[in-house]
Amino acid sequence: MSVLTPVPAKIVCVIDDEPSVRSSTGALIRALGWGVSFFSCAESFIAHPSSTAYDCLICDIALEGISGLELLRRFRHAGHATPCIFVTAHGTPQNRSEAMQLGAACMLDKPVDPDELVDWMSRILGSIP
Secondary structure (H helix, E strand, O other), rough: OOOOOOOOOOEEEEEOOOHHHHHHHHHHHHOOOOOOEOOOOOOOHHHOOOOOOEEEEEEEEOOOOOOOHHHHHHHHHHOOOOEEEEEEOOOOHHHHHHHHHHOOEEEEOOOOOOHHHHHHHHHOOOOOO
């Protein structure tokens, strides 16, 4: 008799300084069957021992302290290729270009359309469990 090992759920990390955004985004991710972790700033994310264990990052650009763009720059410089979806209320052509140069999957404008976010997460993580 063989024992089936459960496939671990995909885990999305939400990095945003707005508690309401973290809460609503997390509720959406959980409703889709994926796991979620939260950080309110880039510094906390960087310092956490599991910062490389996520299947997708959803990150605000305008964070207190280190910006989302700088976070992704450091993450990529360290050799990590985790897909990143940026969300922002400050979507300038310059930061959109920089995000794409850093390898971000996309940049979504706040308030984020939940269907668009689900579409991008499904592209990155595969089918919804």
